Amino acid sequence: xxxxxxxxxxxxxxxxxxxxxxxxxxxxxxxxxxxxxxxxxxxxxxxxxxxxxxxxxxxxxxxxxxxxxxxxxxxxxxxxxxxxxxxxxxxxxxxxxxxxxxxxxxxxxxxxxxxxxxxxxxxxxxxxxxxxxxxxxxxxxxxxxxxxxxxxxxxxxxxxxxxxxxxxxxxxxxxxxxxxxxxxxxxxxxxxxxxxxxxxxxxxxxxxxxxxxxxxxxxxxxxxxxxxxxxxxxxxxxxxxxxxxxxxxxxxxxxxxxxxxxxxxxxxxxxxxxxxxxxxxxxxxxxxxxxxxxxxxxxx
Numbered sequence: 001x002x003x004x005x006x007x008x009x010x011x012x013x014x015x016x017x018x019x020x021x022x023x024x025x026x027x028x029x030x031x032x033x034x035x036x037x038x039x040x041x042x043x044x045x046x047x048x049x050x051x052x053x054x055x056x057x058x059x060x061x062x063x064x065x066x067x068x069x070x071x072x073x074x075x076x077x078x079x080x081x082x083x084x085x086x087x088x089x090x091x092x093x094x095x096x097x098x099x100x101x102x103x104x105x106x107x108x109x110x111x112x113x114x115x116x117x118x119x120x121x122x123x124x125x126x127x128x129x130x131x132x133x134x135x136x137x138x139x140x141x142x143x144x145x146x147x148x149x150x151x152x153x154x155x156x157x158x159x160x161x162x163x164x165x166x167x168x169x170x171x172x173x174x175x176x177x178x179x180x181x182x183x184x185x186x187x188x189x190x191x192x193x194x195x196x197x198x199x200x201x202x203x204x205x206x207x208x209x210x211x212x213x214x215x216x217x218x219x220x221x222x223x224x225x226x227x228x229x230x231x232x233x234x235x236x237x238x239x240x241x242x243x244x245x246x247x248x249x250x251x252x253x254x255x256x257x258x259x260x261x262x263x264x265x266x267x268x269x270x271x272x273x274x275x276x277x278x279x280x281x282x283x284x285x286x287x288x289x290x291x292x293x294x295x296x297x298x299x300x
Contacts, residue, residue: 060285
């Protein structure tokens with residue numbers, strides 16, 4: 001069940017919002033969100049994150065959204081985020097982007113007691129050992145969607161893919177393929193402004209699938225999502241979060257991914273989804289209860 005939409009706060013003066021994106025993408029959430037800002041009386045526009053002509057200081061808030069090419073230019077993207085955060089407010093904030101754009105964050109969460117999908121990590125210079133599962137998923141730790149991802153039952157093929165990734169300086173992660181995602185699917189729990197918003201049943205990305213549909217999450221899935229977010233030091237500053245969970249063979253839920261940088265938020269599966277995101281975003285603007293000054297990049 002969605003959290004009831006709170007009243008949209010009235011901003012005390014002119015404000016501009018940027019919706020950070022990249023070139024050549026089909027972001028189905030962009031136009032509905034920009035229209036929701038317009039209905040709230042706040043000018044908002046799309047801006048390409050690495051466009052040198054954009055004056056980021058002219059915005060009160062920059063929403064990090066469909067910056068999907070960051071996986072090719074991660075260092076440049078993070079450098080841009082630091083520069084931009086010195087001029088205005090980013091959502092989500094820089095420390096979150098730095099940590100969340102490399103999936104080794106899962107290892108840190110596991111160290112904090114969060115149950116994750118079993119994972120073997122292979123850094124450059126290392127070789128794959130263990131991972132004795134019947135079917136494997138191999139991918140780089142800096143990736144989006146299924147880019148450079150392999151699903152295989154052939155261990156020689158898995159070893160070769162790991163070697164290809166590590167040979168160019170990338171860290172590989174190897175996980176078991178979980179057949180239950182073809183039946184139950186992944187459950188994505190969406191949070192806006194720190195509060196649970198809605199949940200989605202998503203089909204497997206690697207072969208076979210079904211349409212994404214709204215889902216009522218189980219209590220143990222909600223509890224896991226809360227445990228995950230409680231481990232994020234900047235939780236109070238998150239505009240959005242997507243917690244993707246699956247069930248292990250024993251039926252227990254486990255985190256497969258925590259999306260805090262550029263996830264699809266499935267706003268179309270909540271009747272007032274764009275308005276809910278905008279209401280949360282407006283609370284980050286100066287004068288609406290936000291006490292962090294413009295340009296503050298502290299690592300709280």
